[in-house]
Amino acid sequence: MPTEEASKPVVIVGAGVSGLALGNFLLREGIDCVVLERRDRDHVERRQRAGVIDTRATRAFRKRGLEDRIVGGSPVQAGLGFRVDGQDRWLDLVADEHREGRFCPQQVLVRNLITVFEQEGGDLRFGTEVTVEDGERPRVRLGDGAIIEGDFIAGCDGSHGATRAAIPEGRITRHSHEFGYAWLVVLTDAPPTRQTLMAIHSRGFAAAFARGPEASRFYLQCPLGDTVADWPDERIWSELETRFCEPIATKGTIVEKGLVPLRSEVLSPMSHGGIHLLGDAAHIVPPSSAKGMNLALHDADVFAEALVRYYEKDDRSLLDAYSDTRLRDVWNYQAFATWFTDTVHDAGDPGCRGEFRHRVARADLARLFTSDTANRLLSEFIAGLN
Ligand code: RFL
Numbered sequence: 001m002p003t004e005e006a007s008k009p010v011v012i013v014g015a016g017v018s019g020l021a022l023g024n025f026l027l028r029e030g031i032d033c034v035v036l037e038r039r040d041r042d043h044v045e046r047r048q049r050a051g052v053i054d055t056r057a058t059r060a061f062r063k064r065g066l067e068d069r070i071v072g073g074s075p076v077q078a079g080l081g082f083r084v085d086g087q088d089r090w091l092d093l094v095a096d097e098h099r100e101g102r103f104c105p106q107q108v109l110v111r112n113l114i115t116v117f118e119q120e121g122g123d124l125r126f127g128t129e130v131t132v133e134d135g136e137r138p139r140v141r142l143g144d145g146a147i148i149e150g151d152f153i154a155g156c157d158g159s160h161g162a163t164r165a166a167i168p169e170g171r172i173t174r175h176s177h178e179f180g181y182a183w184l185v186v187l188t189d190a191p192p193t194r195q196t197l198m199a200i201h202s203r204g205f206a207a208a209f210a211r212g213p214e215a216s217r218f219y220l221q222c223p224l225g226d227t228v229a230d231w232p233d234e235r236i237w238s239e240l241e242t243r244f245c246e247p248i249a250t251k252g253t254i255v256e257k258g259l260v261p262l263r264s265e266v267l268s269p270m271s272h273g274g275i276h277l278l279g280d281a282a283h284i285v286p287p288s289s290a291k292g293m294n295l296a297l298h299d300a301d302v303f304a305e306a307l308v309r310y311y312e313k314d315d316r317s318l319l320d321a322y323s324d325t326r327l328r329d330v331w332n333y334q335a336f337a338t339w340f341t342d343t344v345h346d347a348g349d350p351g352c353r354g355e356f357r358h359r360v361a362r363a364d365l366a367r368l369f370t371s372d373t374a375n376r377l378l379s380e381f382i383a384g385l386n
Pocket of ligand 1: 018130131
């Protein structure tokens with residue numbers, strides 16, 4: 001039998017964005033939980049990925065009095081910078097209420113979430129890989145065989161994690177979509193030339209994003225079969241300069257490169273008994289949509305509210321509705337992510353999906369700059385308010 005301290009109301013698997021946000025939200029409400037993370041602290045605090053926290057996620061921190069400590073000081077995202085065939089096109093986000101998103105690199109967000117969680121006395125254990133076991137009271141098994149059971153297991157452990165693997169075959173359906181191309185993902189140690197820039201060019205899509213004062217991310221669309229060996233540093237710089245139609249002022253050293261096939265995935269339902277999935281464990285959107293980290297934060301917001309209702313009022317209604325509530329939103333964002341990803345890629349290289357799609361994408365892109373309605377819809381998606 002598990003000992004008394006081997007039981008927690010909520011066991012959170014994974015100290016990424018969703019797990020740490022959920023842990024902090026629960027701690028604010030006095031709900032005890034433990035966060036178990038397989039990697040060490042250094043790895044988790046340095047992992048570089050996303051860079052923008054949307055309006056909805058910013059508000060989730062604000063309503064719990066956490067905005068300043070988590071995203072304070074990060075610049076506001078006011079628009080999107082495009083470079084279309086070498087011409088700068090700035091797209092203002094239309095309304096002030098949609099301009100609360102912040103440029104905040106994922107590693108900064110994660111570091112702040114860890115700091116606040118620990119300052120508030122949260123139980124966070126690094127270097128603790130677990131397996132998850134389904135049952136009337138679900139539980140996790142640690143590497144040394146110890147067991148922690150919970151009223152609830154929050155599976156915040158990504159798309160290759162242990163939680164989704166614990167759900168019996170046939171209880172969850174996996175819906176997936178492959179876009180048919182990949183991104184070469186490059187990290188450099190140099191400050192960014194500009195905050196955000198997306199290049200639409202006949203050789204393919206490219207993007208440059210700030211990732212704090214001493215790091216920049218570059219992305220290059222490439223065929224699925226490419227390997228990192230196909231992309232020596234000189235080819236990367238030359239291809240970026242061709243697609244941006246300008247020299248890259250601050251190149252720096254390339255410290256990381258990898259290939260990411262663009263894909264989307266949704267697991268449905270997102271709950272099974274006492275096991276609930278959050279973030280990448282439940283859904284993947286392509287990085288081009290800049291929504292993966294934000295959907296993880298929205299999940300944590302909704303799941304935390306459901307748990308508060310359950311523990312404070314003995315009312316399961318929000319918990320029972322968690323999967324349906326989130327899937328409505330998730331499919332909405334998959335629609336946006338698919339449209340945006342197709343548009344910025346098809347508008348570039350006509351060889352990718354043909355001349356017809358190319359011309360449709362060019363029309364879609366142009367409309368964003370000429371139609372207030374199209375701009376407002378995009379702004380709402382970017383803000384996470386749609
Ligand atoms: P995370 O952040 O990956 O955290 C999961 C954690 O679970 C741990 N883990 C386990 N721990 C214990 N036991 C086990 N058995 C475990 N198995 C796994 C892992 O070590 C890890 O620490 O998932 P979460 O919380 O769902 O958050 C999702 C986001 O991290 C992800 O969606 C974004 O990074 C996606 N993403 C972007 N999102 C945006 O909103 N905007 C962007 O601009 C953006 N750019 C990106 C991205 C993802 C990228 N990659 C990784 C493909 C750019 C890239 C290159």
